[in-house]
Amino acid sequence: MSKFEGVLMGMGNPLLDISATVGQDVLDKYDVKLDSAILAEEKHMPVYDDLVKNYNPMFIAGGATQNSIRVAQWMMKQKGQAAFMGCVSDDENGKKLEECATADGVLVHYMKSTTNPTGSCACLIKDGERALIAN
Template sequence: YLAGGSCQNTLRVLQWLIPVPEIAVFFGCVGKDKYADILENKARQDGVDVRYQVTDKEATGTCAVLISDKHRSLCANLAAANCFTDGHIRDPVNVQIINNAKFFYVSGFFLTVNESVAKEVAVAAQELEAPFAMNLSAPFICGYFRNRLLNLMPHITLLFGNEQEALTLATEEKFGTENM
């Protein structure tokens, strides 16, 4: 059992590497339930400052991971994660956190949830002259959500992904190469 999604777990690892309490701040949306409590407790134990938007419309998201040999399959129920609104990052406390940030990271998975928030964060990073990193997250992001990803490209300082994600993006963009 691992408490956290892609981005929250990335920030938990960052906190392990840079052991300065609350150097990483996570924004996300959760339900009012025991899973939200578990996520928050685990993140805080690892030093991550979590700034959840809480909704009563959906339960906290969950994900089953199936592993066979070298292959992994995720079966996600995003639930409350899909309820993240623009208003949450515009809360004055959250605006201050964003304005004080030195580095920004958005998971490609977030493009399925709220493209306008991803863009707003990317623009804020650019205005602050702070690096903006994005993870491609999964091949389907590079396919089905390609236009959303491309809209962010001018703001991305560091883009990373695995070989299959890079190949999908190269194919979708007709780069004419399969040599990754």
């Protein structure tokens, strides 16, 4: 038997999801609509710090492939059965992202960049719907 039997690995673009329940005022402030997913423009950049400073956000290891790997890991029920590779920055969000993925039982192998920040996604939740702002 191979020592890799039962292991699943994914490779993609990791994002740190910063998720918080907000009011309509926040959606208006950042000019976003519920049930939308957009790439951040300059006017959206303060949303990430705003959520961290003024709300009690959940931090979640995100990004399409990493989300799939997290679900697979949850289904396998034994930590370390799923692994993920991607690139993050050597910044606070990169450290937080690694903590979140590891806490979910995923083996992470992140390449560390010093030139770009870790990708993140603001998840603005209101009345069970959400607006996503990714950078």
